[in-house]
Amino acid sequence: MLRITAEKFHEQVIAAITSVKEIYTLSNVPLEPSESRKLITDQLLDSNEIDFSDINQVNEIITQDDTTDQPPSAVERDLEDLTAEYDTALEIFKNLENIDYGSSQIVAKTTQPARCLTVKMLLLAKEIQANPPKPSNPRRVLISLKLQDLQKQYLDAKSSGNTNTVEIKRQVAEQIDEWLKINAAEKKLIEDSITQLVIAADTGSKLSKLIDEYSDLDFEVIATRITQIVGVTSSLTGKDYSSVLTRMKTLETTINSDPTLRDFLRDVSIKTRLTPTSQPKLCQELG
Template identity: 50%
Template sequence: MLTDSNIEFGIPKEVNRIITGESQQNAQSSDVEQTLDALKAEYDTAVDVFNKLETIDYESKRIVAQTAQPARCLTVKMLLLAKRIQERPPRPMDWERIIISSRLKDLSERYRKLSISSEPEAEEIKRQVVEQIDNWRKVNFSEQQSLNESISKLLAAADTGRKLSELIDDYPNLNFEVIATRVTQIIGVATNLTGNKYSSSIIKINSLEKEINKDKILKEFMKEIFLRNRQVQLPNSRLCQ
């Protein structure tokens, strides 16, 4: 890092490859931010609608019937977003890497300009490089922890949606006490679906995807959104409008 003048310090992925020794993985750019903005708008709308259930009892059955479709669509999208983050992780902390990379570039330039007799200064530069590399690794760790937590929260929301999807069809035939009990149970289980381990997130994604595909209705939503993400025309489908 100190002697190679061809290192592209302005490209965080290149510097990361040198520091971690890992090959270039997930090279495809992540479009998570754009997807998340769209999903948040849908989620805010869903929250607003379901909040009305607490105050408009005589319209509750009609509201639930109307929101079943967008709620199921939202459930599937949350699972797919978690999967996209896992497959093509965004790099929200690249701004910190750019600062560290700039410092490494300065140290590299200083090192190459040293005279042969400047050994104490060379050692000090090496010490500072090690310090910056440690900082870089801390950024990597912190970012991965944050992404894993985001995936876990999305999976918790998707799993809640999957279970509530089953409740939607039963809603007209159940009294308030039964509904309240089942909703409490569903939400209680969802709070246990948090964690920071990358490997466990992959297992949870695969497990939840299998559960959603067992649900005939949600499976159709999954199929449509999957094809839409690949820009396949679906002229006769009206599931996720």
Template identity: 50%
Template sequence: MLRLTAENFRDQAVDAITSVKKIYELDEPLIDTKTSNEFVVEQLLNDPSINFRSPREVNKIITRQNQQHMQPSDLDKALDDLKAEYDISVEIFNKLETIDFGSAKLVERTATPARCLTVKMLLLAKQIQEHPPKPSDPRRVNISFKLQHLRNQYRNLNVSSQPEAESIKNEVTEQVNEWLKVNATEQQVINESISKLLTAADTGQKLSKLIDEYPHLKFEVIATRVTQIIGITSRFTGRDYSEIATKINIIEKSINEDSTLNEFLKETSFGNRQTQLQNPRCQ
């Protein structure tokens, strides 16, 4: 039953980490060849920051190379480390079914990686909510260019070109609506990722408490706890995006009220190397 809970926690954490990586990748901009060429010409003519003595820089503009497929390497490494450290914990749980003597000590050994992962899931959810990434910016750049093109057309119209002016205004309205759609889609993806992190943190907090009390619990009590944990987290879908901040506060409060997890939360700062060096438990 403990192994089931540990594996469930691991699967939720992996799903959350995968979704985080996805939102830190820039979207592929949907731009046709003609518009792309026009964009390059406009940039070459109007961007004063271009260093024409640098073939590499000019080549990036002409070939439309950018960072859209590049993920932050530090973030990648940190997220991969989170998955790796907890895999060790799950392996220990797997041994419980074949080792009776000293099983309580084995469970205790799983506590540190499980608790580190729990608090880091919460901290990462808070970080994304407070400083959300902008994976759809390439699409916004595309819309911005179209708006700039329409503005130039509008400025060059003759006074008598009323039908053309209305047509341009309609096109601008379409681009504005497209921008709002991009905003909504991006926010939905970010909220889903945060919800997955919170689901993992919620399960981790309950698993931590189960580990603390494991030596003193009967099998029937453990089985009931596990059933409740899995039942609660399966209903926590994150579809009610308006309550993301409330969910973060609720889970943070439950972790703060856990004396053991509270120490991990105070000592752990996601991405803070200095803090991690001072706190080897959660490197």
């Protein structure tokens, strides 16, 4: 039962990491050939920063390909590190039945990757909530360009004495509606990602406490606790986002009141402020 619960935790971690990758990825917006050609033409004519003797630069503009040789972002590297930690934890979880639960030292060591994941899921949720990314900005750029074009049409119409600008205003209103739709969709995407992170962190917190107390609990208590752990997902999925933020605050309080997890939380938080030569130990010595 404990192993299955731990595997449930790993599924939630992977779902959370996948959702975070999605909101930090700027998605390319497919364009009609005529619209794409117009944008490229405008860029070639309007930009003062193009070196036309640089064939590679011109090629990138014409082909709209600027992805060559781009190093992974800091977010991508952090997510890769999280995935690697999960892989370490999973191997341990697969052999949970063979762990000597009479030794608290062995328990602490074998659950170390899971605890690092737990606090990192919480900290990542807090970071995204405080500084949400803008994955839909490419679509906003297109709308801005359309609004710029409509503004030019509007000003040209007024300067020529044409007061019939109803159609231009109608098109501007359409672009406003489209912008608001993008805002709403992006907001939901970010809230869903934070929810996934909070679910994973909450599950990891409860699992950590259960493993610590495992040797002192009877089967009925373990079964009840596992039922509560599995119920974390259903208790948050589809609920009002404010309840997710409330759970996130409660979870941080819970982790800070748990002596083991509190040390991991402090370790991870400090690590972000230290130089590579003075790394803390808890989340560095995995396995």
